[in-house]
Amino acid sequence: MHPKALLDACAELVALTLKFDHPADSIVSHYFRSHRSLGPRERATLAETVYAVLRKKLLFDHFAPSGSGPKERRLAILGFYGPRDFLMSAMTDQEKNWLGQIDTVKTADLMERHRHNLPEWLVQPLKEQLGDEFWPLVEALNQPAPLDLRVNILNDKRPEVQKELKTAGIKSTITPYSPWGLRLADKPQLAKVDAFARGAIEVQDEGSQLLALILDAKRGEMVVDFCAGAGGKTLAIGATMRNTGRLYAFDTAAHRLDALKPRLARSGLSNVHPAAIAHERDERIKRLAGKIDRVIVDAPCSGLGTLRRNPDLKWRQSPQSVAEMTVKQAAILQSAARLLKPGGRLLYATCSILPQENEAIAQAFSAANSEFTPLPVAEILSNLKVEAAASLCSGPQTGQEYLRLWPHRHATDGFFAAAWQRSGT
């Protein structure tokens, strides 16, 4: 594609995503589906340009007024992903001069909001939690996430899969915490890789793998993945159960569970039972009350821990949407807890970095449910032989209570998890 046409396409896609009426990743995939002739490089340029604009929106909005032409084109120029000479050949002389002036601006001279590119309501809770680590977090959130794979331990072993990928020209390193993870150096097209087609690997952030690990579901158990979605964690849990017992995958969104089906077929698991539920108090849940060994609630949340992958979320969420989410989270956790038999394990997890969706929900649940004893997550992880388990955790009393993963500390998305055991035998 000619540089001018590619820059025009970038501006068009930037305009579509900045409407914020749908998640950016679905707008980008829809655009690619309706422009089938785009090659892999053009797709990479389009996607990364849009993501750069979303990541640095406040800074680019600050620079844009001094330029000329449509605003989305100016933003696309500022975020353009690709060689500078390629971009130069797409711009007018006026645009080249404008970009030249912007290049002279020093980061140190910018206002704080133009450096962190976060909405104000998000800055305070992050600074309160992180202090001096706020800026390393900002830096990490502005980088694309690495591509992590989970090896399906049902039929394959990590070292062998790593060798197989290497032979196929795909370099990887083992993930530092998850015993099942491989981190790729690049972003190859996995659909063409044999290990993917036969279900030996799935794409899954290392943090997400750790949530399935903490549940520690065993052979022959009855397990519920309450908010299974497209089943990222379901698949990992089914493998830890060695394809035995019964793993219910519940979700209120039937279309998400539909996306689990081809993944299940690849995985070789036959112990998973997906079922759409109307809401968290569904009849099906009532029938299973008191019968389940382990329940994971991977709750719907703001998703602000995934800003490396979904930078639009910082503009699509608000204090109101977070407050509404916390009501839902508390209700789902309370309903899901009824499923557990005495001695059973409950796990509450989010991919949020906000205390109100995390510690506050866990503490309120503990206060209202004395039959559930909190289990320190650091202890669970060290029993599972996870490296430096305590460094993955935090909490108000011992600092070991909850899993608390951060992109700048652990190179994972931001994740939270709290665990309890139901008392009695």
Ligand SMILES: C[S@@+](CC[C@H](N)C(=O)[O-])C[C@H]1O[C@@H](n2cnc3c(N)ncnc32)[C@H](O)[C@@H]1O
């Ligand atoms: C964080 S996502 C789950 C991601 C999934 N566990 C995975 O690993 O891929 C949260 C899910 O909760 C579902 N959900 C929302 N409200 C629910 C409810 N009341 N009961 C059960 N699931 C619900 C959403 O449809 C969404 O799929």
